[in-house]
Amino acid sequence: MNLGCAGPILRAFYVMKAMGMLGLMLTLLLCVTGCETTPPDPNRGPHGTIPYDVLIDATPPGANIEADGQVVGQTPVHLTIYGDKDGTFHDFGSYYYIIRALPVATNQYVQTRVFRTGRLFTPEDHVPQRIDFDMNQPYPYPYGVPAYGYPGYPPPTYYYPPPGYYAPGVQFYFGPGYYHH
Numbered sequence: 001m002n003l004g005c006a007g008p009i010l011r012a013f014y015v016m017k018a019m020g021m022l023g024l025m026l027t028l029l030l031c032v033t034g035c036e037t038t039p040p041d042p043n044r045g046p047h048g049t050i051p052y053d054v055l056i057d058a059t060p061p062g063a064n065i066e067a068d069g070q071v072v073g074q075t076p077v078h079l080t081i082y083g084d085k086d087g088t089f090h091d092f093g094s095y096y097y098i099i100r101a102l103p104v105a106t107n108q109y110v111q112t113r114v115f116r117t118g119r120l121f122t123p124e125d126h127v128p129q130r131i132d133f134d135m136n137q138p139y140p141y142p143y144g145v146p147a148y149g150y151p152g153y154p155p156p157t158y159y160y161p162p163p164g165y166y167a168p169g170v171q172f173y174f175g176p177g178y179y180h181h
Contacts, residue, residue, distance in 0.1 A: 045082035046082065046092075047090060047092070048085075049082040049083055049084060049085075049090045050082070050083065050084075050085060051080045051081070051082055052080070052081045052082070052083050052087075052127040053078055053079075053080060054078070054079045054080075054081055054127065054128060054129065054130065054131060055076065055077075055078055055079075055129070055130045055131070056075055056076065056077050056078075056079055056099070056101075056130075056131045056133070057075050057076045057130070057131070057132050057133070058075040058076075058101050058111075058132070058133040058134075058135055059132075059133065059134045059135055059136065060104055060105070060108070060135055060136075061074075061075050061076060062074050062075060062104050063075045063101045063102060063103065063104050063111075063133060063135055064101070064102040064104075065077055065079070065099065065100070065101055065102075066098075066099070066100040066101075066102065067079055067081075067097075067098075067099050068094070068097060068098060069098075075101070075133070079099075081097070081127050083127045084124075087126050087127055088118060088124040088125065088126055088127065089115050089116070089117040089118065089124055089125055089126075089127060090117065091117045091118050091119040091124075092117070093119070094117060094119065095116065095117060095119045095120075095122060096114050096115065096116060096117060097114075097115045097116075097117055098112060098113070098114050098115075099112070099113045099115075099131060100112045100113075101133040101135065103135050104135065107136075108135040108136060109135065109136075109137065109138050109139050110139065111133040111134070111135060111137070111139070112139075113131055113133075115127075
């Protein structure tokens with residue numbers, strides 16, 4: 001195929017088109033692959049987490065603190081919580097991270113803080129910088145004050161479930177039976 005004087009121009013166009021496609025693919029590859037950035041010199045934790053220092057305090061000091069069932073000390077105490085880089089709790093296999101403060105004296109109440117970890121696409125909470133417990137406050141009921149007195153009997157059942165009905169059966173009748181005397 002003889003293109004005359006347009007041949008070298010078309011050949012240059014095809015070369016430029018191929019180079020442009022190669023450049024576009026390299027740019028796309030560079031955008032898709034990113035690099036991991038962490039804050040400067042953090043102490044690395046398990047599963048790529050970073051530590052967060054949380055101060056835990058209670059109104060009468062000296063309350064024992066439990067974090068996920070492990071006793072960590074008496075208030076005031078600094079607790080290291082390993083969380084994700086965005087400042088949220090990391091999922092180490094549990095839906096919740098629970099911190100409890102146990103009472104020191106009588107007429108005090110157990111205080112609990114529950115944080116969501118984001119397990120299986122559930123919401124996740126941010127790691128707080130400080131947690132304060134007031135041991136003299138009663139535990140709030142999650143659904144309001146109970147409607148029934150202690151021990152909390154269930155309400156009476158007014159409507160009973162319908163009895164089980166049986167479908168009509170098929171019966172065969174062969175007349176009176178014959179007896180030999």
